[in-house]
């Protein structure tokens with residue numbers, strides 16, 4: 001029989017911002033999957049959890065982003081956050097969504113991304129230092145790698161990496177529908193600083209081989225849209241990968257037999273990465289608004305209502321995955337929904353997979369590594385959408 005995680009009680013009204021859900025959403029997901037796969041939760045929002053339903057919702061034309069953008073714009077109020085981010089590709093519907101997506105998609109095609117492999121490998125070699133004995137996987141490895149790679153694609157100065165990280169950490173929480181007033185005020189300030197920085201940078205750029213040069217040279221794209229795209233790519237291109245590296249390391253640390261297996265058989269790394277994405281995705285959900293009524297699992301979801309597709313739950317759906325709570329690096333045909341599905345499928349999925357494979361190839365080689373923190377003390381980022389720890393120290397036997 002499929003082994004499912006226990007849950008303290010029925011989920012009466014699912015709230016992804018509840019502290020216990022933020023710490024470990026999987027017991028609640030299992031309750032939803034088993035008892036109420038299309039669930040009316042906090043603020044009347046619909047939460048969809050089964051694999052097939054999540055995929056259908058993400059690929060459905062009658063579910064759009066405009067209502068989410070309006071809801072979010074109201075939440076953060078007038079100011080630089082909504083001024084810039086209401087223009088991001090993430091919040092657009094057709095035709096603007098496809099127009100903006102197609103400006104950047106070619107730069108992340110498999111061919112273009114393959115050309116980045118030497119750069120990625122070099123960065124991994126620099127960051128995963130076998131003589132260090134101790135590393136904070138999130139801050140010493142994951143974030144410099146992910147930000148280094150996306151900065152190289154965009155043509156952003158590598159020396160300003162820490163500035164981008166700091167702005168991103170202050171702006172990220174405001175994208176959450178559960179953001180509070182203090183986070184929003186700080187995010188507004190950070191967005192002003194970042195916009196000023198990018199405006200200066202763009203002023204001196206015309207043309208060039210990198211993506212920023214290409215965007216600046218395109219007369220059909222407004223200055224605000226260029227800034228919104230750069231902010232989106234910095235954020236989407238590094239927070240997600242950073243958190244996924246942390247979540248993957250935690251999964252391996254908690255399953256030492258699986259770690260030993262990948263260490264013994266490095267060819268398992270790409271499959272192990274798919275399993276890490278499935279087992280504990282750095283992006284847990286995506287939201288949409290209905291523009292027509294739809295029927296799902298015998299329920300009628302009405303036009304205007306908000307729907308959250310829980311990819312984190314879908315990735316543990318027992319109807320799709322045998323023994324879904326087992327972390328198994330040899331699992332085949334995984335196809336996690338962590339990168340979304342349909343026309344909004346993640347632009348950076350090929351790049352993210354390459355970065356994850358490169359870093360895990362190096363990390364599993366470190367001998368005798370173990371967590372250097374009590375798992376109960378790990379602090380998760382406060383977000384209903386993103387999942388990842390803020391710091392993750394590991395210790396290992398140093399090699400000289």
Ligand code: HEM
Pocket residue numbers: 058089090101108150232233236237238240241244281282283286287337338339340341343344345346347348349351352
């Ligand atoms: C493990 C890493 C990553 C995960 C889990 C992830 C996840 C996702 C998901 C779930 C979506 C779909 C959003 C929706 O349906 O509304 C998405 C879209 C997107 N991602 Fe990623 N992502 C990752 C890495 C990256 C990277 C490295 C980039 C850099 C290029 C990137 C850029 C984007 C962009 C631009 C979109 C918008 C696509 C659109 O709206 O058409 N992502 N990502």
